[in-house]
Amino acid sequence: MLDSQIKNCFIAPDNQNREQVEIIFDNIIKQILNYLCNADNFPPYPPLKIFAASDFSIPEAGFSLSQIQNNLALLFQHSMNPSSSKYIGHMDSISNIYAILGEMIAAAINNNMLSLEMSPFLTQLEYALIREFCDLFGLPRTSGGVITSGGSLANLQALVVARNETLKLNNGNLTNLRQTPVILCSEIAHASVAKAAMLIGIGSENVIKITVNSNFQMDVLDLKQKVMEYFTTEYIPIAIVATAGTTVTGSIDNLSEIAAIAKEHNIWLHIDAIYGGALVFGGERRHLLNGIEFADSISFNPQKWLYVAKTSSMVLFRNFSSMVSNFRITAPYMKEQEDFINLGEITIQGSHNAEILKLWLSLLAIxxxxxxxxxxxxxxxxxxxxxxxxxxxxxxxxxxxxxxxxxxxxxxxxxxxxxxxxxxxxxxxxxxxxxxxxxxxxxxxxxxxxxxxxxxxxxxxxxxxxxxxxxxxxxxxxx
Amino acid sequence: MLDSQIKNCFIAPDNQNREQVEIIFDNIIKQILNYLCNADNFPPYPPLKIFAASDFSIPEAGFSLSQIQNNLALLFQHSMNPSSSKYIGHMDSISNIYAILGEMIAAAINNNMLSLEMSPFLTQLEYALIREFCDLFGLPRTSGGVITSGGSLANLQALVVARNETLKLNNGNLTNLRQTPVILCSEIAHASVAKAAMLIGIGSENVIKITVNSNFQMDVLDLKQKVMEYFTTEYIPIAIVATAGTTVTGSIDNLSEIAAIAKEHNIWLHIDAIYGGALVFGGERRHLLNGIEFADSISFNPQKWLYVAKTSSMVLFRNFSSMVSNFRITAPYMKEQEDFINLGEITIQGSHNAEILKLWLSLLAIxxxxxxxxxxxxxxxxxxxxxxxxxxxxxxxxxxxxxxxxxxxxxxxxxxxxxxxxxxxxxxxxxxxxxxxxxxxxxxxxxxxxxxxxxxxxxxxxxxxxxxxxxxxxxxxxx
Missing domain, CATH: 3.90.1150.170 (Aspartate Aminotransferase, domain 1)
Structure with missing residues (x-):
């Protein structure tokens, strides 16, 4: 009842169209490798071409393989080229081969990280690797976390949990508060902190900026003073956000000193280690992260210095069960399991793909x-x-x-x-x-x-x- | 200075290791196709095997290709198998071939949807395809939207904008409100609505549940009554959420009647068309979506009935510029462009991968x-x-x-x-x-x-x- 052209857009499970499938795979992969194996022959950054809307119209009938390849040729010609050895512009790294293949495998098997039922192997894999990263960062055995699609989501989830925990909001209702919650972070903290404040109902104006020193690290004296200033009957700090690897200069805050202040005043400490977190593999450089083990939450992006394709991020919590009780929204139609909390109930995302797979393969290969x-x-x-x-x-x-x-x-x-x-x-x-x-x-x-x-x-x-x-x-x- | 084994985990841009790269690609792709072309020979759902943490340890030295393939064999054996023709269990579809390859290409070129500068072709592609979907749903020319990593993020962004617009919160601060905001939705609306309410500071208890009729559609009379009940000096409805394709039964609410109520009371109408939105391509079935053109926002997931690999979602807004003014958080270090607002500033995510690519290729091929x-x-x-x-x-x-x-x-x-x-x-x-x-x-x-x-x-x-x-x-x- 389906045209064979449409059927051949899918891999038949009964080995009916392997030959056609292989032709598509071979041709497109050859085209990708022709580009990537010769990325130095393309400019690291092409001149911006403005396309017409009609260049991207959805066709009535499906295109042939060669028409699709013509469109891919345009894509390669007009895209950013981080694979060039002369591309040294952003924190966007080249992806390692196994991350590229891992992303394809995740799409091919299309398991759903929503629940253990829908991703039996991969949910276990995510729990296990998150456990290893908690250990690498020096968090205690009570810790745990989740993979998120990008660092902004990791910071957002950490700040939601910090808000709910600090204000004892078990369902997140801010409207009966007597105090205004504030977030304290360095003046050069990532924009996702202000975005999270807006999203979670605190307001970006209630992100209190701490000055930086000449190395663009948070000024600890200014932090102390601001904590005192905002710990009043009118205000309540819900988190201090320290940064390990700022966006522009890669500066790492003095995590131990900041942790001492957070502990003294019993304020949630979130460490945005989205860039610098890779230094857990840094050997003699690992000491730059000293103090990270005191964090209540940590965000980290393998998609940067671990050469995993975007997105690859995680948010870790010192106390996993407290995170769960402060965050979990159950879906009654989802199958319950005894030993694994369904990841869809404890992430901002619900159904999501197996981002963990490309990270796992990268860790295995490298x-x-x-x-x-x-x-x-x-x-x-x-x-x-x-x-x-x-x-x-x-x-x-x-x-x-x-x-x-x-x-x-x-x-x-x-x-x-x-x-x-x-x-x-x-x-x-x-x-x-x-x-x-x-x-x-x-x-x-x-x-x-x-x-x-x-x-x-x-x-x-x-x-x-x-x-x-x-x-x-x-x-x-x-x- | 790098071991050649490590260098060969990457595609060299000067054509130095093409042979080794091809061996890896060929072997792993053969393994994937051996599985997918014969998916009917594997159970649609394997018995759950519980792994030990040590099965997933990060090795000291990188693994060989064959060791990695052994791990992939385990993955295939113990994963959900939606490619089987006997898998008819969830809204998790088989991915079409071009979506699988598209996800790999996105990972291979690793462009960043954060900004036009970092994804010059793909940002334009996203704007163009979003425009086409707005047209398909019947939204006016003022409309626009963004791709999100999953439907929960699409619903979340819609409800944040509805909150900011209704309450005139230009930076999202809820703490000085006089009225308690509520969200009205059907009692079988997706759990992501309650999750969004918790996240954005309204609280899941302030999601007001409307009863359903025998077809599991929102009862319009109950909606009318609840709107009156909650439009008081104490409460203010920030959105009505209608569903086009409920999670369990695929029911589609009576969108036109709900739209009339929303319009009469000037309440934001969000339509969760995450599943049913695919009916824009439904020909004689398209009428099931009648009324969707009145929405203030629509969420839709190509990752389901359009056979695109997870995640593939979008959120569309009737008035794009109002969405931008209610949502945008600027990142001062990002390059500004005249004609394209950087997508990282108007999505919950910042840096993110080119999910649009697999959708585009799927639309072209099918x-x-x-x-x-x-x-x-x-x-x-x-x-x-x-x-x-x-x-x-x-x-x-x-x-x-x-x-x-x-x-x-x-x-x-x-x-x-x-x-x-x-x-x-x-x-x-x-x-x-x-x-x-x-x-x-x-x-x-x-x-x-x-x-x-x-x-x-x-x-x-x-x-x-x-x-x-x-x-x-x-x-x-x-x-």
Missing amino acids: GKDGYHQLIEYGYVLTNICLTEIKHCDYLQLVMEPQTNICCFKIKLTNYEDDFINSKLHDYLLQNGFFVSLPRFQGQLCLRMVLLNPFSSKNVIKSCFSLIDKFYNQHHVKGN | GKDGYHQLIEYGYVLTNICLTEIKHCDYLQLVMEPQTNICCFKIKLTNYEDDFINSKLHDYLLQNGFFVSLPRFQGQLCLRMVLLNPFSSKNVIKSCFSLIDKFYNQHHVKGN
Whole structure:
């Protein structure tokens, strides 16, 4: 009753169309590998092409394989290319092969992380790996957590639980409060904290910003003062959010000192380790996370420094059963199990795909040693950048990096800074390098994120040669 | 500086390791196809095996390809198998081939839907396809929306915007309210509505349940009464949530009548069309969605009846610019663009993967005609079930299906009902069929979701033969 063309859009379970399926798989995978195995032949960042709505119309009849491949060719040509060794622009890493395949397998078997019934193997896998990450971060045996589709959801869930726990709201009703809840975080905390405050009914204006020191870490004295200021009959702090790896500079707050303040005042401590959490595999760098073991909740994204395809995030709680009692919304039609709480009842998401699978395969393929090597390699590249920056008297380092991120700028007068650095950014792009250009503390700076295992010493050095050439041509020689 | 074993976990951009990459791809894809092309040789649902934590330990050194394949073999053996033609248990469909490949491509190029800068092609694609879905649902040109990772996030975002718009909360602060906000929905609305109420600070106790009629549609008279009851100086309704395709029976509320009530009282109307929204491609079935064009917001999941791998969801708003002003949290470090608002600023998620890609490829490959065929085929299978059920005097239909879901039970006395239906469920499972067994309105029933394009007439008939055999063996013949 179905056209065979439609049936052949699916894999028949009775081995009826394997030949056709293999043709589709072979052709599209060849096209993907032709692109990715030669990513250095494509610009790290293409010029922006504006498409017409009609370019994306849903057709009446299905397209042939070759028509679909033509569309994919457009996609590859006009997309960001983080696989290029000259892409050193954002915290968006290249995905490892097993993460790519893992995402495909998850889609192919389409199990549902909503419940143990609908993902019997994968729910157990998620519980087991979350347990290992809790151990790696030094949380006690009472801890546990869930995988979330992105770091904003991880921070959101942590702050919902902190709110419900602090205010004793077992069903989340804020409307009869006598005190205004506030969240304390550094002035450069991620925007997802303000977003979470808006979402959970606290309001983004009640996110209290703590100043930062010259390394862009939370100023602990200012935190102490603000805690006193907001612990009144009018206000109640529901969480302190510390950051381990800020968005622009990768700064790591002094977690131990912040934890001591949180403990003294009995305030929930959430640590946003979305970027820096990877340092659990950092060997001699692990100490940068000292104090993280005191957190009430931790968010962490393998999708960044662990080279897992987006999204791959988790939120961990010091006390799993308390998280469950503060968060769980049961679905009466779901099958109950004795030993595993259905993940759909304790995540913001309900039905969701098996993001855990690509993380698991990545961990199996790369191992703890491999991740240690990759993290160390990031520091090696960072040190090469640092040497280059310090070698140029016209470049100013924004701060001494704690992780694998270098921020710097050509330093002139304040007025000209933004103009010249923006011009340098364009010049690098035209010459095949993509670095990012965030506005930070009111000024534009160049930012290199040294994540790519194929960004060699030579790649970095040739980028700085270009910077030198730009400076000599456009500035010192007059313009 | 990196071991070659670690480097070979990535695709080198200079064509250095294509041979090794192809070996990994070929082997794993062969393993996947060996499983999926023969899915009928595996049970639709395996017996639950409980694993030890040590089965999932993170190794010190990375595993070889064959060790990884051994782990994948375990995964396939112990997972839910929705590809089996005898899997007719949940709204979890088989993924079409292009959705499977699309998910892999999204992971391979790892673009970030956070901003136009980080996904130049894919951000435009998302805007364009969302526009088309707005048109398909009959929303005006002012409308727009975003892709979300699952339906719970879609409902959550709609209710946050409804809350902010109704209460004029431009930063989401609920703590100075004089009235208690409430949400009105049917008593069988999805659990994500209660979850959203908890998350956004309204509290799940302030979700007001409207009774349902014998077709499990919202009782419009009860809705009218409850609206009057809760429109007081003490309470304020922030949204009516109607459902187009309920979780257990697939019932579609009378959207036009509900819309009239919402309009009369100026209450935000959210339509949860997560399941039934696919009927926009339903041709002669499209009328079931009549009235959806009056919604202020609509949530819809292609991950169900459009055969796209999880997650694939969207939330659409009648007035996009008002949604933006009620929701947007800007990230100062993100590059601003003139014509496209960065998607990370107007979604609950920030950085997220290109879920739009697998939806686009699915729409291209299957087309509007193909989806119409697939939906019609679901009704054909449903009618075969219906005939069988009506043919058996010991089976009771829970309701006449509006969509492709049949719920029924063996009808005895109330006390024995649950026991015998649960036994029947087990019997079918042991004989290679998986149907679900939800508890609904206090009683267990059998539920068939006729989504699988390979569940033929013969498959359905042999399932009912088994039911007949069970009834004759275990009940009438005494037990």
